[in-house]
Amino acid sequence: MSQPIIISASPHVHSDRTSKKLMYDVVIALIPAFLVSLYVFGIGALIVTAVAVISCLLFEYLIQKFLLKSEVTIGDGSALITGVLLAFNLPSGIPVWMIVVGSLVAIGVAKMSFGGLGFNIFNPALVGRVFLLISFPVQMTMWPTAVENQTEIADAVTGATPLGIIKEGLMFGETMAEISSKIPSLTDMFMGITGGSLGEVSAFALLIGGVYLLIKKVITWHIPVTMLVTMAVMTGIFWVVDSESYASPLIHILSGGALLGAFFMATDLVTSPMTKKGMVVFAMGIAVITVVIRLFGAYPEGVSFAILIMNALVPLINTYFKPRRFGSKIKSKIV
Amino acid sequence: MLKTFPKGGIHPPENKITSSKGIKRMPVPKAVNIPIAQHIGIPAEIVVDRKDKVEIGQIIAKSGGFISSNIHAPVAGTVTKIDKIIDSSGYKKQCIVIRTDAKNETNFAEIDYPLKTKIQLEPKEIIQRISDFGIVGLGGATFPSHVKLNVKEGKKIDCLIINGVECEPYLTADHSLMLEKAAEIVVGVKILMFALKINNAVIGIENNKKDAINLFKNIVKTEVGIEVAALKVKYPQGGEKQLVKSILKREVPKNGLPLDVGVIVHNVGTIFAVYEAVQYGKPLIERVVTVTGKKLENPANFWVKIGTPIKDLIAEVGGLPEGTRKLVNGGPMMGKAIKNTDVPVTKGTSGIFVISEEEASRGETKNCIRCGECVFVCPMGLEPHLLMNLAEKGCYERASSEDIMTCIECGSCSYVCPSHRPLLDYIRFGKIMVKKLETSKN
Numbered sequence: 001m002s003q004p005i006i007i008s009a010s011p012h013v014h015s016d017r018t019s020k021k022l023m024y025d026v027v028i029a030l031i032p033a034f035l036v037s038l039y040v041f042g043i044g045a046l047i048v049t050a051v052a053v054i055s056c057l058l059f060e061y062l063i064q065k066f067l068l069k070s071e072v073t074i075g076d077g078s079a080l081i082t083g084v085l086l087a088f089n090l091p092s093g094i095p096v097w098m099i100v101v102g103s104l105v106a107i108g109v110a111k112m113s114f115g116g117l118g119f120n121i122f123n124p125a126l127v128g129r130v131f132l133l134i135s136f137p138v139q140m141t142m143w144p145t146a147v148e149n150q151t152e153i154a155d156a157v158t159g160a161t162p163l164g165i166i167k168e169g170l171m172f173g174e175t176m177a178e179i180s181s182k183i184p185s186l187t188d189m190f191m192g193i194t195g196g197s198l199g200e201v202s203a204f205a206l207l208i209g210g211v212y213l214l215i216k217k218v219i220t221w222h223i224p225v226t227m228l229v230t231m232a233v234m235t236g237i238f239w240v241v242d243s244e245s246y247a248s249p250l251i252h253i254l255s256g257g258a259l260l261g262a263f264f265m266a267t268d269l270v271t272s273p274m275t276k277k278g279m280v281v282f283a284m285g286i287a288v289i290t291v292v293i294r295l296f297g298a299y300p301e302g303v304s305f306a307i308l309i310m311n312a313l314v315p316l317i318n319t320y321f322k323p324r325r326f327g328s329k330i331k332s333k334i335v
Numbered sequence: 336m337l338k339t340f341p342k343g344g345i346h347p348p349e350n351k352i353t354s355s356k357g358i359k360r361m362p363v364p365k366a367v368n369i370p371i372a373q374h375i376g377i378p379a380e381i382v383v384d385r386k387d388k389v390e391i392g393q394i395i396a397k398s399g400g401f402i403s404s405n406i407h408a409p410v411a412g413t414v415t416k417i418d419k420i421i422d423s424s425g426y427k428k429q430c431i432v433i434r435t436d437a438k439n440e441t442n443f444a445e446i447d448y449p450l451k452t453k454i455q456l457e458p459k460e461i462i463q464r465i466s467d468f469g470i471v472g473l474g475g476a477t478f479p480s481h482v483k484l485n486v487k488e489g490k491k492i493d494c495l496i497i498n499g500v501e502c503e504p505y506l507t508a509d510h511s512l513m514l515e516k517a518a519e520i521v522v523g524v525k526i527l528m529f530a531l532k533i534n535n536a537v538i539g540i541e542n543n544k545k546d547a548i549n550l551f552k553n554i555v556k557t558e559v560g561i562e563v564a565a566l567k568v569k570y571p572q573g574g575e576k577q578l579v580k581s582i583l584k585r586e587v588p589k590n591g592l593p594l595d596v597g598v599i600v601h602n603v604g605t606i607f608a609v610y611e612a613v614q615y616g617k618p619l620i621e622r623v624v625t626v627t628g629k630k631l632e633n634p635a636n637f638w639v640k641i642g643t644p645i646k647d648l649i650a651e652v653g654g655l656p657e658g659t660r661k662l663v664n665g666g667p668m669m670g671k672a673i674k675n676t677d678v679p680v681t682k683g684t685s686g687i688f689v690i691s692e693e694e695a696s697r698g699e700t701k702n703c704i705r706c707g708e709c710v711f712v713c714p715m716g717l718e719p720h721l722l723m724n725l726a727e728k729g730c731y732e733r734a735s736s737e738d739i740m741t742c743i744e745c746g747s748c749s750y751v752c753p754s755h756r757p758l759l760d761y762i763r764f765g766k767i768m769v770k771k772l773e774t775s776k777n
Contacts, residue, residue, distance in 0.1 A: 006661045006695050007425070007674060009760050011746030013347060013504065013667040013694065019704050019753040076701070118702035118754075220711075274707035274720065325738050326342065326576065326715040327589040 022269070023077025025218045029209035030084050030264065036192040036202035037092070041144060044092035045198050051096050053083030055103035063112045070116075078117050082106050085125035088199025088260060089304065090132070093144045098136055102128040122311045123271045126304050133304070143195035160300075161196045162189065162255040166247050167300035175244040189254040200260040203253075210263035222279035223272060224262040228253055230287030238295065246295065256294075257303035261286070265303070271311045278314075278321040285310045337542050339567035340577040343714035345747045346569055347504050347668070349543055353627050354507045358515055358636045361651060363442050367409055367642025369395065369431045370422045373681035374471040375478045376402030381431060387414045391441045392618050395431055398466070404479045405469040406431075409620035409640035411439040423664040423671055423678050430679075433642070451614045452522050454529055461530040461613055468612035469619045469682075473604030474498055474509075474573070475665060477683040480609070483599055484530060492597050495527055495536040496582055499551075499603040500566060500573030502541055503666025506686040508623040509603050511636045513540070513547040516607050521554050523610035524561055531599065534560045537582050538603075543568045570668060571745040575600050577714055589741055604685075624648065624680055628689030630656035639680050645687055646676035660695035663688040668746045698755035709748035709758055715741050719748035719758040726765030735769045742766065 037045040060079040064072045074080075086106050090099065106128030114120040133140045143161055160168065162183040169179035184194040192202025200206075213219045231252055238246040252258065257265070266272060266286055273282045286306045293302025372378035379396035389395060389408040396406040412435045419427035435442055456464065466481035486492050497520070501509040513520065524536050538555070540548050542565045555561040564582050566572050576587045578600060585596040593600050601609075604622060611617040620641055627634040632653025639648065645662070649655055655676075663670035664678065667688055709719035717738055725734040739762060748758040 005659075005672075005674060007672045008661075008697065009672070009757075009763065010663075010665075010670055010744075011668045011750050011759070012661060012663050012670065012672065012688070012690060013750065014698065014755065015345070015347065015751050017708075017751065017753045018698065018755070019701055019706075022704070022706070022753055078704075116702065118704045269704050269706040271705075274705055274710050274718070276711070322718065323342070323710055323713070323716040325589060325717065325741065326580075327586050327591065327741070328716075 020076055022218050023081055025213065025216045026081050026264070027077060027084065029212045029218075030081075030088070030199070032205035032208045033088065033199045033202060033260070034084070036205040037088070037198040040192050040201055041092035041198060044144065047096070048090055048092055048094060048099060048198060049084060049087040051099045052087035052090070052103055053080060055100045056080070056083035056086065056107050059104055059107040060112065063108060064116075068112070073117065076117065079107060082111065082124045082128075085199070085264060086128045088264075089125060089129040089197045089257070091140065091143050091196075092198055093142055094132075094139055098132055098139060102132045105131040118270055120270060121314070122308055123265055123268050126265060126308055130304050130308060162194060162251065163294065163300040166251070170245060176247060177244065183251075186250060186254060189251070194255070196255070197257065197260075200257045203259050206259040206263055210259070213263065213267070219263070219267040220276065220279070222276050223267045223283045226280045226283035227262045227266060227287045228258065230284045231258060231291055234287065234291045235295075252291070252294065256301040258290070261290075261303035261307055266307050266310075271314060273314050273317045273321065275318065275321055275323050277323070278317040281321055282310050282314065282317055285313065337567040338564050338581045339569055339572065340580045340714060342716055343712045343747065344569040344571065344577075345712050345750055347750060349568070350505045350629070351507050351510070351543070352505070352629075353625055353634045353636055354510055354544070356507075356511070356635050358511045358623055358638055361637045361639045361643060361648065363410060363435055364640060364643045364647050366412075366415070366432060366434045367640060368420050368644065368679040369406060369409070369433070369642040370420070370428045370679065370681060371396045371406060371431065372428055373406070373422075373477060373641075373683060374404045375476060376400065376404070378429070379403060379406045381417060381429070383414050383431065385414055385417055388412070388436075389414060389433060391439075392620060395433075402479055402482055404471050405467060405618070407469055407618040407620050408433060409642050410435045410442050412436040412442075421674065421678060423673050423681065423684070425671075425674060446617075448611070448615050448617075450518050450522070454526055454613070456613060458530040458532065461526060464612055464616075465609055468617070470605060470608050470612055471619070471682050472602055473608060473622055473682065473685070474602035475669065475683050475685055477681075480601065480605055483594075483601070484527070486531070486594070486599075490594055492531055492533055492594070492599055493535060494583060494598050495524065495531060495533060496578060496593075496598055496600045497524055497536065497538040497603055497606055498573055498575070498578055498600055499538055499540040499544075499547065500578060501544070502568075502570045502573040503668055503670075503686070504570075505627045505688055506625045506666045507627075508625045508636055508685050510544050510547060511625075512607060512623050513544070513603055514550065517547070517550045517554055519610045520603055520606050521551070521558065521561065522614070523606035525558070526609060526613050527601065527606065528560065535562075536560060537562045537564050539564045539566050539578055539582050541566050541568050541572055570747065571714055571743065574714065574743050574745060576743070589738065619682060622680075622682065622684070624684055625686035626652045626689075627686060628656070628691070629694070630658070630691045631689055632656070639684075641680060641682060643680045644676065645673070645678050645680060648680070648687055649676055649689070655689065656691065658692045659689055660692050661690035663690065668750070669744065697757075700756055701754035703754055703756060706753060708751045708753065712747040712751050714745060714747065715743060717742060719762060720756075722765060723756065723758045723761040726761040726768070729768075731765065731768045731772050734765045735772070739765050739769055
């Protein structure tokens, strides 16, 4: 035999899944929501996304090349996803330099300082977003209202998100019936004609992306379904008891970051549990914390905080919710 | 609903390119190399000397203990060498080399026994014969069959499962044997049921072999107590513990055997060997081997004499194709890569898998992205990513408490890992270290 023969242990075949393919599948799944954001927020959405993506890739490159002097892996798709997701969690009118700062925190602090891809505890995009939200609360909550085919950023009208309007209204003692006239219709919320962060507005587009991820088996149903169902049940109980002071479950699911969080942020492979039981517990935790923040907290929205808090618990969840070992408990009868 | 095991499993491309090709007979080789350790347990003791003349079927190495097996001469000829030769494990092992006597007619006689259904031996005699005639598990594990059949006092067996699953991609040795020898296999099943004094047997076949399922269903219509179970196509459906779970819903306890839940599992190839040994007194001197690979000119299934060098098989299918980079003894999921083609076929060789350049190289190992895919596919409910880390970092005690020893080495975790991490390699290493740790403690 002329060439060397390879000797290696079994298995000798491998599935054609690679982590790179998984990452780019996530990117593809984000396209519908991106298109809606372009339609709803105009050129601003493009600028925010482009700046976030470019700065995330650039920071990862610089850190790997000059600080760590390691292999540069910006082609693996993970920094690209972080950039897109960070942009999706920002209002479209945010100053460009803030996006750059957010990207630095996301990639530099949340990802690379933990050891890079696979070692980070917290979702990098969310760390970037929450850092900006706490540091620049005014700019981070200036939501350009949805104006179809809006082209001029400077003149964009700003307003609050549906959840913000509800929170404020309830604080001033208004009833839900009075508030409901001020918030967009459920149809508008479903399609994305509403105020909010870039990528979170259109439930419709996010569902398309989510279904794509499920079909491609990038994610399983456990996290998104558990999270949304728990949210619906919890907010539903409050709504049934007192529909004057609490918004309906449908408003809660369709507004804010619930769907973006459920399908794209909580399901982040690296920062979510590795067993199905663990995923269910993790998603329930996110839903409970989100609802508590939304109904009783100071912030109108709590998905980002909820996911980050549960991210911190993932190692614990992995330790306590292990798969059942085969043969560990004998249920079957011996005849 | 097809029966299956509930947890884990994968579905790699089946690639059963030789499934409808029947079984050809390999020409008798010029010489055979017979390793004396081709079963699990104690190697057999050589009872012939250099220059001895041996007859076909004569014992050339005697069982070395309870868990051991006799080895018989697959050809009539002269013992030319007793020496250490590299076998499929990659190590040099003691071998008996026999040069085939080209003039001896018994070597070339077409053996085609007519179907013989009447069982004349008593249960004890049957088990003795299985032991004497060197029958071992032909599914790949090569565990001496008589050991499984000697059920200890106090253990109660109520079901015999016949493993016709053949869940390994590419391999079709069992499939083609089932198609050609179905009636004989059913007699073999009855022989074992009689020997074990039990009334139930189930033949488990994966649903990608519908022809075999229908064939057996037709034959067992008239038999009492023998059933055919169609199983979902899912790897590792043929793993002993998975198979028992799929068919009977009984779960073999951790570190236990099917015996603990009243079951004995035998491969269809073994059953056929039992049939021939009990009904015609033929020792285990040949078996069916699939020689396969995408680039091979003429992949096929063969009746092969034990000890035939693999190069003879490869020559028979048209030689090694250009760009061959890997040779595997067994199937793609659990087979062993071998170094050269001088390695002989042994009792455990179910296939020879020839892999080309594109399929042979492993992807570059990347960071674990904690996707959990390895956990989802593990049929034993283990966490391969964790076990790999523990083995890598030398935490063997923790690995042991995380049940590393229950790993069946099916390779599903390494197969699916999107970061191409060598999970099973490290788990195997961890198992070896845990074993060492345990022996040093005792």
